[in-house]
Amino acid sequence: MTVVAQGLQLGSLHVATPVVLAPMAGITNAAYRRLCAEHGAGLYVCEMITSRGLVEGDETTRRMLVFDEAEQVRSVQLYGTDPTYVGQATKILCEEYGVAHVDLNFGCPVPKVTRKGGGGALPWKRNLLGAILEAAVAAATPYDVPVTIKTRKGIDEDHLTYLDAGRIAQDTGCAAIALHGRTVVQAYSGEADWDAIGELVEHVDIPVLGNGDIWEAADALRMMEHTGAAGVVVGRGCLGRPWLFRDLAAAFEGTGAQATTLPTLGEVAAMMRRHAELLCEHMGEERGCKEFRKHVTWYLKGFRTGGEMRRSLGLVDSLAALDTLLGALDPSEPFPVGELGAPRGRQGSPRNKVVIPEGWLDDTDGLGEGCVRPLEDVDAATGG
Template sequence: MRIGPWTLPNPVFVAPMAGVTDRPYRKLCKALGAGYAVSEMAASNPRLWDSVKTSRRLDHEGEIDPVAVQIAGSDPEMMAEAAVFNVGKGARIIDINMGCPVKKVCNVASGSALLRDEARVAEILRRVVDACRPLGVPVTLKTRTGWDHASRNAVRVARLAQDLGVAAITLHGRTRCDLYQGQAEYDTIRQVKQEVEIPVIANGDIDSPEKARYVLEYTGADAVMVGRAAQGRPWIFREISHYLASGQHMAPPTYGELRGCLLDHLEEHYRFYGEFIGVRSARKHIGWYLADMPEATQFLPRINAISNTGDQTRAIEQWFDRHPPNEPITATAARA
């Protein structure tokens, strides 16, 4: 599929996740088969642009184009200014967050809270698209089916987005009030796809090659976006892409492949964050990779107690030394 001038290599995308989809993780997912990745959401408030956290999120060095940056906010002028600022920092696609359900975002009328104010939705989309059009940068939208089950308005929002020049829409099959509970529904995504001509990307509970194919066939969507199921399992993108193209399953990674993937990820993670933050922020990734592995319940507390990157790396190497490198990881462990 295409987003503006960009032709993407496959229809399996990485969802933006705060605290997860940083530059090292996006690069890894793309190397393991993701056709496209969107950054963590960046604040639209200019007062935050000089913060350490935002500066990291603006660092796209070595990332494969198209670099897609998600922006969040409720003020149309600030959102337009943030879009232009991020284009200047290397963004080639601007994604607007109208889907985040967390309270600290919704309490400032941002994220999915915007779905209760369609006039503001329209003004934000108009201002951002108008700001990006002269720069040749397409604008996309990520949203949910509505605020709650009684006020699903995804079809209206999608039509509005298309009319205002948005290049593609990603739809998570839950309302804001659902948060991440229950099962995602795909009927609304199917309805949206039938009502608009711009590309539609389906999101929500896509955790296997079979589920990805089902969602694509049922909704007619142009692509799927994988979020939580990729935590600690970045090879899911090549698994889904291969299955969609061939109907065949790939062999699970071996312990040797997992070792290389994890250690390469950590090396870049440490370089990106530095020693103090790197060793601490790596713990969640290690936990996701190894959660269902043998002896993980005894090993992970030890990892969480380590306070320097060298010891953290050595502990992981020693753990993998106990497992034959050519042995495939189990089906259960592959979902870690």
């Protein structure tokens, strides 16, 4: 691999390593962002929040906007289908929370989002997309905060939107666009289409970030070499593997293009303990331990720990109990190299269809009836 990146420039924001941690529901909270940042440089994005929830002062939404004391660059992803709410929410993030970067989600494939015309369904309405981006950029400009968007190829192969979305993002003053090389109907199944990312790179003048099927640092280099992308967005590949950002940093510095961290089980256990500790610092011990449980399977994937140990760790309720269980693991067990390059997290099968508002596909230029000032009653952090 010959790619050696010089960092990523998003408007006034410089990211030393061109790697972005994708927002993931229930995953990329302040504790996990700090853990990843401790392993490598990059931009670490908060879980997605709803613009209406933020504007109307929803307590759950506000609780999600927690940042670690070591988090010097605050980055947040917004979901919204109404230009007014998105603009107001962007202003709040800049003015009250001191964010340095706002990303807008137009890639979420979850039915409760797309059925309202949100997420990956929204770019089909080009005027609505443009109005939302104009509102966000106008709100962020006085604070010198760059606005970016994340999207997918389209609703399905017959309703592609990514080239139009790129043009609109550029015309409205967005600093970059990230493309997940799958359609909404694919969800997380199949293989990401890196050719589409390369096509978008040729289509726009703003930086394009590639997303999809980056499981190792070498994959990131291959993607950038294949597509000409300015950087990469990493999601599922880092689940249970925060050290992936160490490999990515080394790869982009040109000091370890083929280096892959292979921690022993003892080293993984230490990272698990650190993760749980950070969660407890931010949430309290009871809730922090409950939040940690979902990560156990990812951390131990491929290790010979046995079902009973995994079940016990999946029920841990205190740091003391966690210490006892982790102490019983074999610290010398080598990393299961068979897991390298393998998909992690959710995959599933393609959807039979994308749930969208009735008549949504009839018009590509409308504002989308029902999308302006909707009741955004989706969960406050759905991944895209």
